[in-house]
Amino acid sequence: MPARPADKLLSHYDANARALPWRNPPGSPPMDPYRVWLSEVMLQQTTVATVKPRFRRFVERWPTVEALAAAPAEDVMQEWAGLGYYARARNLHACAKSVAATGGFPRTADGLRKLPGIGDYTAAAVASIAFGEGTAAVDTNVERVIARLHGIDRPVAEARPDIRRLAAAMWPRDRAGDFAQALMDLGATICRPKAPLCGECPLAADCVAFASGTPEAFPGPKAKAIRPHRHGEAWWIERDGAIWLVRRPEKGILGGMAALPGPEWATAAPTGRAIAIVSHGFTHFTLDLHVTHRAAPPDSEGWWQGLATISEAGLPTLYARAIEAALAAREARADAA
Template sequence: MDAKLSSSPAPLDGGPAARLLTWYDRHARDLPWRSKPGEVPDPYCVWLSEVMLQQTTVAAVTPRFTAWVARWPDVASLAAAPDEDIMAAWAGLGYYARARNLVKAARAVVAEHGGRFPGTEAELRELPGLGAYTAAAVAAIAFGERAVVVDSNVERVVARVFAIQTPLPAARPAIRDATDRITPDTRAGDFAQAMMDLGSSICTVKKPQCLLCPIAVDCRARAEGIAETLPAKAPKKKRPYRHGTIFWIERDGHVWLVRRPDKGLLGGMRALPTGPWTDERPGLADAPAEGPWVMLNDTVVHGFTHFELELALARTGGEPADPDAGEWWPIKDLGTAGLPTLFARAADRLKGA
């Protein structure tokens, strides 16, 4: 299906959707992946931005998106790119399964759809890594299909408008149903982006600016004086703590890098070698060289979704036990290796030690 022209402003009957779209026509954010009125939305840019923006801020994504499309301007060029280049370019954005699925989806679009994104929510859901939110967002924004788009900003706006007090995540079905009730049949993509902009700039987590809100008149939580308490969240469980060791092997101005297994955390990324990640400090267990090793009086702590990880730092000038298990990388060019944030931080401490 071809992408449709970005809808021009059209009057709607009264209601929150009409008020919100009127506000959006005047206050929409100028973002590099958004089409201007009258332009044809690029499904590739819409999809790429939605994947990048998952659990990542607009401020962090904007320069990375611009650099990405300069290097891979369309889905065909991305599909043809080597995996290691894509993973290196993703470094620092986190949640690396997104990058692996990005590659798989690009190649599926080329192989199964002739390089053109399918234009319905149902077909988009068939692509690797496109869950309910991403498929709905691409269908609505890129193709003008009426789809119910709910991200964290929309969750917050809708929970307040309808005063949904059930804690998250149990509230999500009710929030989606409520979003469905106010999503218009026309300009669904603009409506979704307007909701995101409203949540980002006005209906914020703390101190929502209700006096500036175009749908304040519709908001039950504001009327009841409970807007800032919503959406309610179930108490967080304390994340377990794990330990490991990062190993730095240096020789002639080079450091030994390995590639992490494709499956699992930071899969497919270049990294410094590590030992096991366990409940107890593993010391030099599974060290990639005989050493002698020097343990630094320093650690790197990194938070993953389900646990906190503390990594000790060890270095040696020895030779790797398996010379085929990695590659020597110039230390002066380490910034081009695409190390995940955790390993980049460790390298900064180790290379000068």
């Protein structure tokens, strides 16, 4: 009997699995659920290369879910700085507290899904990788692989129910966790969005997209969303080599993160002269942040942060770039004078 595509992929994984700090080698007992869960949350919208050193640092600082639960929220947000999508960090902390209070992670996707910040994909990934439950963990990479394998040329948003059904049908119950990780590796390294390496793929003989000669054409392209544009103003208030920083409100974008003070972001550009302007793309809108000088003393709760220690403030990328741009502009002005 010819080998099933799932078996071919597992054999390929046994020989080629990527060594990652949150993963044990194929066939060995699974990594502890804390590390599996943490890696899955960190990897949402963030690349493996970026996550690797941050993951190591995180588990060194908080080696167990109980240790993370006991950490002050500000320390967790600070450790997360630069990884983006800060609601993840808030949910991560809330989830750790809930898990620590109940004595451990639920062992099923249904149980995991009830925890803060754990959606369908993360629940399925943790249940299959840490506990061996045979639930299909289907993220964007897996959707692409399955769509190509079956020659689905509709956009993923339209074909999603079919893709999920097909993924569930091929998911082996005996090595569910290894299979989840094998599909992740295939999607990341071989069945890439652009220029898939079909010549190296263990599924080539079974793949409809490969047989068509244009594998990249599968699945169909998604409709382009037009993101609205906003403007923000960030006040530069400086005294004795320090600038005034505030903590953003807990709820909303960059909630709980360190920031330059300023009014709410709006659709109209601020009228004051900008020292520097940085552009940033969020999921649902783009932003131009105008850094403007303000001589008035701070009227908000915050703290003076020395410019020499600005890297220790736990600033998210947007504000770190804004400060960098303002300092660069000042240097350029000084050079020109």
